[in-house]
Amino acid sequence: MLDLKWVRENLDIVQKAIENRNMKVDLTRFRELDAERRRLIVDVEQLKNRRNVVSSEIAKLKKAGEPAEDKIAAMRELGEEIKRLDERLAEIEDALSAIMLDIPNIPDKSVPIGPDESANVVIRTWGEPPKFDFEPRPHWDLGIDLGILDFERAAKIAKARFVLYWDIGARLERALLNFMLDLHTKEHGYTEVFPPILVNSASLVGTGQLPKFADDLFKVQNEDLYLIPTAEVPVTNIHRDEILAAKDLPRYYCAYTPCFRSEAGAYGKDTRGLIRHHQFNKVELVKFVHPDTSYDELERLTANAERVLQLLNIHYRVVALSTGDLGFSAAKTYDIEVWLPGFGGYKEISSCSNFEDFQARRANIKFREEPKAKPRFVHTLNGSGLAIGRTVAAVLENYQQADGTIAIPEVLKPYMAGAEKITPRLF
RNA sequence: GGAGAGAUGGCCGAGUAGGUCGAAGGCGCUCGCCUGCUAAGCGAGUAGGGGAUUAUAAAGUCCCCUCGAGGGUUCGAAUCCCUCUCUCUCCGCCA
Numbered sequence: 001m002l003d004l005k006w007v008r009e010n011l012d013i014v015q016k017a018i019e020n021r022n023m024k025v026d027l028t029r030f031r032e033l034d035a036e037r038r039r040l041i042v043d044v045e046q047l048k049n050r051r052n053v054v055s056s057e058i059a060k061l062k063k064a065g066e067p068a069e070d071k072i073a074a075m076r077e078l079g080e081e082i083k084r085l086d087e088r089l090a091e092i093e094d095a096l097s098a099i100m101l102d103i104p105n106i107p108d109k110s111v112p113i114g115p116d117e118s119a120n121v122v123i124r125t126w127g128e129p130p131k132f133d134f135e136p137r138p139h140w141d142l143g144i145d146l147g148i149l150d151f152e153r154a155a156k157i158a159k160a161r162f163v164l165y166w167d168i169g170a171r172l173e174r175a176l177l178n179f180m181l182d183l184h185t186k187e188h189g190y191t192e193v194f195p196p197i198l199v200n201s202a203s204l205v206g207t208g209q210l211p212k213f214a215d216d217l218f219k220v221q222n223e224d225l226y227l228i229p230t231a232e233v234p235v236t237n238i239h240r241d242e243i244l245a246a247k248d249l250p251r252y253y254c255a256y257t258p259c260f261r262s263e264a265g266a267y268g269k270d271t272r273g274l275i276r277h278h279q280f281n282k283v284e285l286v287k288f289v290h291p292d293t294s295y296d297e298l299e300r301l302t303a304n305a306e307r308v309l310q311l312l313n314i315h316y317r318v319v320a321l322s323t324g325d326l327g328f329s330a331a332k333t334y335d336i337e338v339w340l341p342g343f344g345g346y347k348e349i350s351s352c353s354n355f356e357d358f359q360a361r362r363a364n365i366k367f368r369e370e371p372k373a374k375p376r377f378v379h380t381l382n383g384s385g386l387a388i389g390r391t392v393a394a395v396l397e398n399y400q401q402a403d404g405t406i407a408i409p410e411v412l413k414p415y416m417a418g419a420e421k422i423t424p425r426l427f
Numbered sequence: 428g429g430a431g432a433g434a435u436g437g438c439c440g441a442g443u444a445g446g447u448c449g450a451a452g453g454c455g456c457u458c459g460c461c462u463g464c465u466a467a468g469c470g471a472g473u474a475g476g477g478g479a480u481u482a483u484a485a486a487g488u489c490c491c492c493u494c495g496a497g498g499g500u501u502c503g504a505a506u507c508c509c510u511c512u513c514u515c516u517c518c519g520c521c522a
Contacts, residue, residue: 038478038479041477041478041479041491042478042479044491045478045479045490045491046491048490048491048492049489049490051502051503052490052491052503054503055446055502055503056446056503058446058502058503059446059447059502059503060447062446063446068502071502072501072502072503073502074502075502075503076501076502078502079501079502243437243474243475370457371456371457371473372456372457372458372472372473375475
């Protein structure tokens with residue numbers, strides 16, 4: 001959410017930012033509601049002031065044993081008037097906050113302007129695509145033939161876009177998430193947390209998934225609870241409605257959680273393999289930082305995520321998202337796109353964003369510069385470090401051998417119970 | 428799931444026959460004084476949000492709201508009523 005006063009005074013900037021995002025929001029209604037709200041506040045508060053003054057006069061009269069019936073009668077009428085105005089004000093404020101919650105974040109100046117992902121800009125690449133003296137195969141073929149990925153049974157148990165990992169495939173998933181958690185906690189200074197994976201609607205409003213994107217979420221029946229689409233939601237909300245001390249910043253958290261997405265608008269997209277599932281595992285990095293440092297922190301966060309692929313020795317590139325491709329809450333985002341030789345292209349494996357104070361204002365996360373200073377909003381950031389399922393896909397495709405087996409990356413060997421490579425499951 | 432108790436400022440904790448209570452007191456914290464140093468002591472300050480005012484901002488001043496959340500009763504509610512949420516204790520069930 002943006003600051004109400006700031007929006008009032010910078011309507012043209014907001015309008016332009018929304019257009020750059022290829023979205024529409026009608027700001028004339030905002031202008032009307034905002035003006036009406038302030039008019040009403042002035043009126044109703046004047047009346048309330050009078051009520052307070054006269055009520056204390058009544059108290060004095062009562063104490064002195066003197067009659068106050070005329071004043072009480074007058075206040076009874078005033079009370080009715082106040083009630084009417086308060087109701088009207090509440091309606092206006094509801095409508096206004098609905099608009100405010102629907103306005104996306106303002107992209108940072110450095111974000112490339114463009115209508116969609118075609119305007120994204122490649123910032124850097126790392127490593128090189130592996131060379132094969134055979135035709136590399138996609139991970140789903142490899143996984144199915146090795147008997148470690150079972151899409152058919154997963155569809156039987158749940159539905160399409162789920163997977164059942166078998167044996168060393170399951171271990172590879174677990175190895176990757178342990179490797180990532182160890183890397184970020186031991187070498188990058190993150191504190192590991194393990195949060196609830198069901199969250200309430202207030203948390204989802206805090207990070208920006210609600211009210212706008214309810215269709216993307218799985219909701220628990222008859223409860224105000226949703227399956228998390230990303231650990232960003234519970235972890236960012238750790239400090240909802242809190243005021244941190246300046247010395248508490250920056251805070252770095254990492255979390256492994258499963259993630260659940262309805263993929264409502266994704267029919268026909270990425271229908272094969274591990275790329276776009278209703279349930280997937282992810283290690284998430286979340287930062288709470290001082291506003292002055294958030295863009296430096298974004299660079300470091302992205303570097304922390306990249307480190308995973310570097311250690312796995314898998315080629316990738318980093319892309320700056322354009323205004324048209326940028327997420328609703330983000331001010332700036334780098335996607336890390338991993339090379340998938342069997343699939344024959346790059347695929348997003350991490351999305352690292354600076355939300356500035358957009359989430360902090362929604363979730364009311366503040367800090368004090370000095371012990372007595374006025375609280376200010378922190379800046380929040382997060383990024384995948386990394387999505388596990390897509391990393392499995394990347395390992396399978398990049399480490400595949402001519403005979404259909406998969407070599408195990410050096411850094412994963414300590415996590416693989418002595419296995420040197422993935423061979424077909426025999427039972 | 429059943430029964431009971433509770434929810435007040437960063438923390439602890441007063442405050443129920445409704446009337447200067449946004450709230451005593453203590454701790455903590457900030458600033459100052461005092462003191463070779465430290466401790467102790469003394470003084471002052473110390474919730475959040477919103478609105479008005481000033482050409483903008485900071486500061487200031489005035490006002491409104493908030494004593495878990497939302498509603499109600501009343502001229503007036505931390506105090507009374509209703510609903511919800513959470514915490515604790517006991518019982519039941521359960522990994």
